[in-house]
Amino acid sequence: MAVNGLDVARVKKDFPLLAHQVNGAPLVYLDSAASSQKPQSVLDVMDEAYSTYYANVHRSVYTIAAQATEHYESARNRIARFVGVNPNELIFTKNVTEAINLVAYSWGRANLKAGDVVVLTEMEHHANLVPWLMLAAERGIELRHLSMADDYTLDLSNLDELLEGAKLLAFTAVSNVLGTINPVRHLADAAHAKGALVLVDGAQWVPHLPTDIAALGCDFFGFTGHKMLGPTGIGCLWGRAELLDAMPPFLGGGEMILDVRLDRFTTKEIPHKFEAGTPPIVEVIGLGAAVDYLETIGMDAIREHEVALTDYALRTLGERFGDTLTIHGPTDLAQRGGTLSMALADVHPHDVSQILDTRNVCVRAAHHCAKPLMRRLGVGATARASLYLYNDEADVDALADALDATARFFAP
């Protein structure tokens, strides 16, 4: 039974994959930081779209084309409301990676020249490192990085120094490796005080915490559907209207234009200016249903549940494994999400995850697309278990039992 407002047993029943059996037993799915499972309501809504009103959007007057457009734009409105922004500032992308690339390509190329400074952090996912490295190679911009402190939070002692003369501060709101929740508002205010704009990678924030982008004080914010119960292939970039209006388009093609001549074109207003080609229509509608589901459960209840479950996991693993299991992440529950990056003494994460798999315990063993951070931690990889609204104490116990079996299997 849940210790808070969220009834996990009921929630679990909404996710068909969690009832599905693999090798004769149900799954213990602990890899939601990589991608979440989908509730039946999302699958139903997408199936309904394809089965009853599917057509291209923004193009035709016939009944189902109008219906498709209405469902599509209704989803945009609900998603925008869910994260506290104006729908005309919400651009659909493929994922956060594309959202950040859009900013680097469009805003970056229009506004950054050789010697300009972009400040990142050591905690970033490759999605918020490589686009800037590409721009650095092309333009000669300077990249600076906030370090990670030994308590797995960002070292802010030289924040103002690093921001001196910077044009942009781009950072993750929640680390996909450590679970660290970064002080978004504090960082945004510090950057603005130095005249820099702020881009936030919200991939691991929006699925797990109540989101009010306006209150976070940033200028760009990316998030992705598949980590928040929605389908793959749909992400979002929010940007301030005045910035988006001034930016050149990213991809060119149909849907984003007002008029095209053989020698020139004019673009539509935002957000459509940044949405070239037929969009992922049914994925957008699916993400709308995911947002509806999350709102029904309540983001406060989800956060509360994850805090309680993370507390249980940290205590359980600490009691059962002591020093033989290192968890790379903050211990203060207020400063972390439910992502547990684990190192089991003398057993490589890849081998950990192999043994866990024999018990249907799904964790990710890898560098988590954050190789600079792994080097900072002094490891090549970790085994990462990540908790979400459909996980419960039994899942944590199954993880602990499987880790115990792993340690015994590899004992000399």
Place this chain on the structure above:
Amino acid sequence: MPDLEDLYREIILDHYRNPRQRGELEVPPAHRVEGYNPLCGDEIVLYLDVQGDAIADVRIGGSGCSISQSSASMMAAAVKGKTVEEVRALSRAFKAMMSIHETTIGGDGTEAEAEDFEGEPGAKLGDLEALRGVVKFPVRIKCATLSWNTLAQGLEEAGV
């Protein structure tokens, strides 16, 4: 699900716990090459000292899972002192063992027999045979072949 004992044979765990040829060589005369498995972050640093047409010495650094590290250890022990030609034959035999099985994934799960890859004259896999079970775990094949791919890179850099 295939049996874990097929993957983690005792000899593999022995090479993992007590890796052979661990260390570095002076560069030059040795060549230093790095290999990465982008899937899981395994890293191999290979030092290769080629004298004439033979592998005079080889050392292994880096870190990774039991499969990648034991495979590197077994490989280093197997190629030291061999001629480049013998090493190439061994490499082909090893990769054949990996890839033959790779293509049978989803089939009846039975093992391909030794003659499938023993068409290499003079190539005795020896301890490396223990890695045969890896092919039942398709995502781990890259762990086992990482050191061999790095060796191929090293031979190329050594110009042999």
